[in-house]
Amino acid sequence: MNECCFxxxxxxxxxxxxxxxxxxxxxxxxxxxxxxxxKHFRCTRTLILERIEHFKEIGCTLFCK
Ligand SMILES: [Zn+2]
Structure with missing residues (x-):
């Protein structure tokens, strides 16, 4: 993976x-x-991290384990 934030x-x-x-x-x-x-969603970084954990838990295929 060699992508950068735009x-x-x-x-x-x-x-x-x-x-x-x-x-x-x-x-x-x-x-x-x-x-x-x-910033885009006007929420905290922690909330995004929680979402990531959540999607991993439910086995979302976009996330690699
Ligand atoms: Zn960035």
Missing amino acids: ECNKKLEGDEIAIYRRLVNRGATKYLCIDCLS
């Missing part, structure tokens, strides 16, 4: 790409990091 240019983790796809656009080809995504 807002701040930070190198992205697989989870950041997966949560962006899950919450914003399943077919996305550019992504936001967790910090920029939380």
